[in-house]
Amino acid sequence: MAPNDTLLASYPRSGSTWLRFLLFECVTGQPANFSSVDTYGSWKGPGVLPGGGRLISTHERYCDIDRKVVYLARDPRSIIMSEYRLRQRQGTADGDFDAFVPLFVKGKAGPFGSWNNHVDFWMSSPPSYRGHLHLVRYEDLRASPEECLAEIVVFLGMPVDDALITRAVDNNTLDRMRSKEDQAPPQKFKRARSREVRFVNQGLTQGWKTDLTPHQVGLIEQHTGPTLTRLGYELWREAP
Numbered sequence: 001m002a003p004n005d006t007l008l009a010s011y012p013r014s015g016s017t018w019l020r021f022l023l024f025e026c027v028t029g030q031p032a033n034f035s036s037v038d039t040y041g042s043w044k045g046p047g048v049l050p051g052g053g054r055l056i057s058t059h060e061r062y063c064d065i066d067r068k069v070v071y072l073a074r075d076p077r078s079i080i081m082s083e084y085r086l087r088q089r090q091g092t093a094d095g096d097f098d099a100f101v102p103l104f105v106k107g108k109a110g111p112f113g114s115w116n117n118h119v120d121f122w123m124s125s126p127p128s129y130r131g132h133l134h135l136v137r138y139e140d141l142r143a144s145p146e147e148c149l150a151e152i153v154v155f156l157g158m159p160v161d162d163a164l165i166t167r168a169v170d171n172n173t174l175d176r177m178r179s180k181e182d183q184a185p186p187q188k189f190k191r192a193r194s195r196e197v198r199f200v201n202q203g204l205t206q207g208w209k210t211d212l213t214p215h216q217v218g219l220i221e222q223h224t225g226p227t228l229t230r231l232g233y234e235l236w237r238e239a240p
Contacts, residue, residue: 004053006068006156011118012059012110013082014074015138018177020057022145025168026153026161027055032172034184050157059112066126070152074138075233076115076224077208077217080104101216105223116227123230137231145169209236 008023010016021032024040027048039045040055047054084100087093093100100109107114127133134155141148149165208217221228221235228235 001056001065001067002047002053003067004047004049004051006049006053006055006070007062007065008055008057008070008072009122010057010059010072011074011076011079011115012112013079013086014072015141016057016059016072018172019072019136019141021172021177021180022149022168023055023152025171026149026165027156027158029164032168033180055156061112061118061121066130067132068155069122069125069127069133070136070155071122071133072136072138072141073119073231075208076105076228077212077220077236078138079115080220081208081211083109098216101219105220114223116224119227119231135231 008016008020010019017037020037024030024032024037028040030036040048045054045056049055080101083104084093084097087100103109105114107117112118122128122133123135125133134152136148136152146162146165146169149168150160150162153160153165212220217236225235
C-alpha cells in the first residue's frame with residue numbers, strides 16, 4: 001500500500017456498499033454504480049485522495065499499519081439479520097436462523113471472525129491510538145448522512161462541497177441503490193440464486209427489535225455486550 005492510501009474498513013453487512021457509493025460521488029463528482037465503485041475501491045484502483053492516495057475498502061484486519069482508516073460500525077443485532085438474508089439469497093444458509101445465531105456471535109459463520117473481535121481490533125489499532133481512525137456508526141450515517149459525509153471528507157483532507165454531498169445522498173437513496181443493483185452486471189451477483197432476496201436490503205436500524213426473539217437478543221448481547229457499550233449502543237435484554 002502507498003503511504004497516502006486510506007482504508008474504509010468494516011465488518012461485512014455493515015453498510016459499506018452504501019458508504020462507498022456516497023464517498024465515490026463526494027470524492028470524484030461522478031455518478032456511482034457497482035462497476036465504477038468496485039474499480040475505485042480496489043487495491044489496483046486509481047488515486048483519488050490528496051497526495052494520490054487510494055480509498056480502499058476492506059473487511060480484513062491488519063496489524064502492522066499506521067495510516068488513515070475510516071471504520072464503519074453497525075449494530076450486530078442488525079448485521080446478523082442482513083447476513084442471514086444474504087446467505088438465503090446465495091443459497092448458502094445451512095439450517096434455520098436459530099442455528100445461525102450462535103455461529104455468528106462466536107465468529108464461526110464466516111471468514112472474518114466475530115463482530116466484537118473485529119471492532120475491538122480496529123478500535124485498539126495504531127491508527128486509533130494516534131488519531132488516524134475516524135469512526136462512523138451506520139445508524140448515525142442513516143440519521144444524518146450529509147453531516148457524517150462532511151466529517152469524513154474533512155478527515156480525508158478534502159474540501160467540503162455541500163452541494164456535492166447533497167447530490168450524493170440524493171443519488172443513492174434505498175430505491176436508487178436497488179435500481180443500481182438491478183442494473184449491475186450479472187457477474188456482480190453471480191452467486192445469487194434468487195433476486196427475491198435483495199443484496200441491497202432495507203437499511204433498517206431498529207428492525208431487530210421486532211424481528212429477533214428475546215432469547216436471540218440475549219445471546220447476541222451476551223457475546224457482544226462490552227463492545228456494544230463501547231460504541232454507544234444500548235443493551236436491550238439481559239443475557240440468558
